Amino acid sequence: DTAVSQTPKYLVTQMGNDKSIKCEQNLGHDTMYWYKQDSKKFLKIMFSYNNKELIINETVPNRFSPKSPDKAHLNLHINSLELGDSAVYFCASSQRLGREAFFGQGTRLTVV
Amino acid sequence: AQSVTQLDSHVSVSEGTPVLLRCNYSSSYSPSLFWYVQHPNKGLQLLLKYTSAATLVKGINGFEAEFKKSETSFHLTKPSAHMSDAAEYFCVVSDRRGQNFVFGPGTRLSVLP
Numbered sequence: 001d002t003a004v005s006q007t008p009k010y011l012v013t014q015m016g017n018d019k020s021i022k023c024e025q026n027l028g029h030d031t032m033y034w035y036k037q038d039s040k041k042f043l044k045i046m047f048s049y050n051n052k053e054l055i056i057n058e059t060v061p062n063r064f065s066p067k068s069p070d071k072a073h074l075n076l077h078i079n080s081l082e083l084g085d086s087a088v089y090f091c092a093s094s095q096r097l098g099r100e101a102f103f104g105q106g107t108r109l110t111v112v
Numbered sequence: 113a114q115s116v117t118q119l120d121s122h123v124s125v126s127e128g129t130p131v132l133l134r135c136n137y138s139s140s141y142s143p144s145l146f147w148y149v150q151h152p153n154k155g156l157q158l159l160l161k162y163t164s165a166a167t168l169v170k171g172i173n174g175f176e177a178e179f180k181k182s183e184t185s186f187h188l189t190k191p192s193a194h195m196s197d198a199a200e201y202f203c204v205v206s207d208r209r210g211q212n213f214v215f216g217p218g219t220r221l222s223v224l225p
Contacts, residue, residue, distance in 0.1 A: 033213070041150075041200055043215040090155065098206050100146055101213060103156040 003027050006091045006104035014112055021076045021107045023091030030096050032074035037088040049074055081111045114139045114205045116216035124222040131190040133219045135203030145186045146204040147177055198223045
């Protein structure tokens with residue numbers, strides 16, 4: 001029973017394509033996040049949703065658009081993919097703001 | 113605003129010897145502090161957390177950390193390293209409102225036989 005699951009695990013795509021990464025949590029948490037981990041392992045928050053409402057939107061290109069159809073899901077859609085978008089993207093959830101976050105296994109995105 | 117400094121990008125220890133991974137934080141509010149571990153090609157797992165209760169926090173796999181407000185530190189320790197501890201370790205600070213959950217740059221722990 002995976003608590004936070006994201007699909008796909010690996011994604012290889014060409015520049016200019018549009019792709020989505022899906023995330024689901026079965027923990028009953030109110031808050032969900034997307035993080036980007038670069039090649040140097042640095043993790044930076046991209047978005048945070050609380051009760052389906054966007055509360056954190058860091059400086060991320062508007063090609064990235066999160067969608068939260070319900071509290072258990074937070075999907076990430078990326079338009080016009082660029083080489084620099086290659087990274088590992090982690091979804092996470094927490095019971096509420098400020099509490100410990102539980103992470104998915106990550107999606108390794110490679111743009112060629 | 114919060115920030116986290118992990119003073120060592122890489123720590124190498126021999127199996128059976130103590131581990132010390134250093135973390136210093138900056139926060140305008142009373143912080144919550146966490147340590148996460150990431151094994152190669154894996155997700156992040158919570159090791160332990162400090163949320164204003166006891167300053168000495170015990171976590172999983174024999175790890176513990178001590179919150180020292182005067183030193184703005186939250187160093188992670190383990191008395192005896194095991195080969196399976198080799199991984200990347202991240203210190204994280206969050207303000208109580210949870211508006212920000214900031215990761216440190218990470219420390220890679222190597223354990224030598």
